[in-house]
Amino acid sequence: MEKRVVFRGWLLPALLIAPQVFISAVFFFYPAGQAIWQSLFIPDPFGLSSQFVGLGNFEYLLGDRFYRASFVTTAVFSILVTLCSMIPALFLAVMADRLIKGSGVYRTMLIWPYAVAPAIAGVLWLFMFNTRVGVVSWYLGNLGYDWNHVLNGGEAMGLVVLASAWGRISYNFLFFFAALQAVPRSVIEAAAIDGAHFWTRFWTIVLPLLSPTTFFLLVVNVVYSFFETFGVIHTITSGGPQQSTTVLVYKVFSDGFVGQDLGSSSAQSVILLFVVGMLTIIQFKFVEKRVHY
Amino acid sequence: MAQERHGMVEKRGAGLWLTHVFMILGVLIIFFPIWLAFVASTVTQPEIVKPPMPLWPGDQMWENYSKALFAGVNVPVTTMLINSLVMAIGIAVGKIVISLLSAFAIVYFRFPGRNMFFWMIFLTLMLPVEVRIVPTYEVVAGFGMLNSYGGLIFPLIASATATFLFRQFFLTIPDELAEAARVDGASPMRFFWDIVVPMSRTNVAALFVILFIYGWNQYLWPLLITTDPEMNTIVMGIKQMFPSGDxxxxxxxxxxxxILAMIPPVIVVVSMQRLFIRGLVDSEK
Known part of the structure; x- marks a missing residue:
């Protein structure tokens, strides 16, 4: 889509885009270019010179047991976060949609966690499950379950998943609720007249009508669990125990800043870049499709 | 109207009560972590380290909050709150201003390189700061911007999401308005200030809410570039308050x-709920 009416001149628009061009060039394109460039080199231990290795860093990474493990960890983590945040959100949205009065109050209450930063969410959940002072871990202990996410990788994963999914419930709830409100009542009533009960109507009519929203949220939540959960993982587990919660973005950080392995860290950035690219394409393809509906 | 909308399929009696029960349960479960944090912030340390801690607030609220605000652990929380506020507002205002200007340029002008510029901003949508942290850190360090507000803000306004949004919105402004402005001999910037900016008010406000929370909740970037506790933001500073070792x-x-770290974004979200939801839907479209 283009404007028919436009203003003349090139100096003014050049000045108008200058701030954005400058900031994007300096803080975006140059660093992104650097990441790609550095991924082709191995710096010597003193950082004085670096040796060109072509795709050597990538070859090494793909053969690296820990890196492959991190891929699996990321996949498990993002699937779990997506499910744990979407299913409760859908359930709550369906409940809220049934109410004539009061859904606004519930919505206001449910919005809260969205505003809580992932890193703060991490601190809150760490506090509840802390092995020494945590309330939940204490009650679990009373029930005979010895909770220790510091030593147990599975429990560590469970905790970061819960803490990451928690804030996302708000987000997913808002989108599901809006989509439910847009479902035409006439369709529902027709089914009701035919004797379809609530859950029958839900599975056969409402859920299929929600599928564009569901698909959109799937993609968005996967992107979220890839990139915005660093704070949760850093505050709760720091990637441990034994790298059981080291997702890809966390590994870029720990190899690049803690391990000072710039070549490998950059190569990981480039791999992530492809992953984000794919996800973005999926997202845009889907949005294109939705426009036609 | 609402009555009519639900009409005959609305459950009455037991079903309705059950729905409320589920909603209240859901809200309680989701609220529990926040409630527990609030309770913990109003009791004494011995009450917490001897589990189980109480589930009802104590009387130490004033002591704990004033200790946090004015003494803190490494640095008073007041300092961190101010840093977060500067960063969040800087990111929101900075991004909105540069995006309004460049979106105006690409929608209302035809200039050489316009297409390239458009693709350039499209590319920036794809790469979150988490992915390019090491080289971005080097750039910021090279400019001597570690431990500065500039270093906190600029790398995070480099993506062009907002430009994209404003472009979409500007395309919906009727052509007649620009035509009339041109006939009247108004300069492009005049048209921008008197017509385009006022018409974008709601979009600007909605975007402000989203960007404020985005900026406030940043963690990784401030963690890397603020080594001086005086420049810590509150969200990343909390982790620094945990002692190392045993x-x-x-x-x-x-x-x-x-609790202090979540108050500003919660106030923004809850008080501007409508704008917030609109901003959310807009920025994901």
Whole structure:
């Protein structure tokens, strides 16, 4: 889509885009270019010179047991976060949609966690499950379950998943609720007249009508669990125990800043870049499709 | 109207009560972590380290909060709050201003390189700061911007999401308005200030809410570039309040800080709920 009416001149628009061009060039394109460039080199231990290795860093990474493990960890983590945040959100949205009065109050209450930063969410959940002072871990202990996410990788994963999914419930709830409100009542009533009960109507009519929203949220939540959960993982587990919660973005950080392995860290950035690219394409393809509906 | 909308399929009696029960349960479960943090911020340290801690607020609220605000652990929380506020507002205002200007340029002008510019901003949508942290850190360090507001803000306004949004919106402004402005001999910037900016008010406000929370909740970037506690933001500063090694954390103060860290974004989201939801839907479209 283009404007028919436009203003003349090139100096003014050049000045108008200058701030954005400058900031994007300096803080975006140059660093992104650097990441790609550095991924082709191995710096010597003193950082004085670096040796060109072509795709050597990538070859090494793909053969690296820990890196492959991190891929699996990321996949498990993002699937779990997506499910744990979407299913409760859908359930709550369906409940809220049934109410004539009061859904606004519930919505206001449910919005809260969205505003809580992932890193703060991490601190809150760490506090509840802390092995020494945590309330939940204490009650679990009373029930005979010895909770220790510091030593147990599975429990560590469970905790970061819960803490990451928690804030996302708000987000997913808002989108599901809006989509439910847009479902035409006439369709529902027709089914009701035919004797379809609530859950029958839900599975056969409402859920299929929600599928564009569901698909959109799937993609968005996967992107979220890839990139915005660093704070949760850093505050709760720091990637441990034994790298059981080291997702890809966390590994870029720990190899690049803690391990000072710039070549490998950059190569990981480039791999992530492809992953984000794919996800973005999926997202845009889907949005294109939705426009036609 | 609402009555009519639900009409005959609305459950009455038991079903309705059950729905309320589920909603209340859901809200309680989702609220529990926040409630627990609040309770912890109002009791004494001994009450927490001897589990189970109480589930009802104590009387130490004033002590814990004033200790957090004015003494803190490494740095008073007041300092961190100010840093977060500067960063969040800087990111929101900075991004909105540069995006309004460049979106105006690409929609209302035809200039050489316009297409390239458009693709350039499209590319920036794809790469979150988490992916390019090492080289971006080097750039910021090279400019001597570690431990500065500039270093906190600029790398985070480099993506062009907002430009994209404003472009979409500007395309919906009727052509007649620009035509009339041109006939009247108004300069492009005049048209921008008198017509385009006022018409974008709601979009600007909605975007402000989203960007404020985005900026406030940043963690990784401030963690990397603020080595000086005086420049810590509150969201990343909390982790720094945990002692290293086996020492016991000062839970009441840490929890008071967590509550303080969530108050500004919660106020923004809850008080501007409509704008927030609109911003959310807009920015994901």
């Amino acid at each position: 020492d016991v954390a000062d839970w009441p103060v840490i929890m008071a800080t967590s």
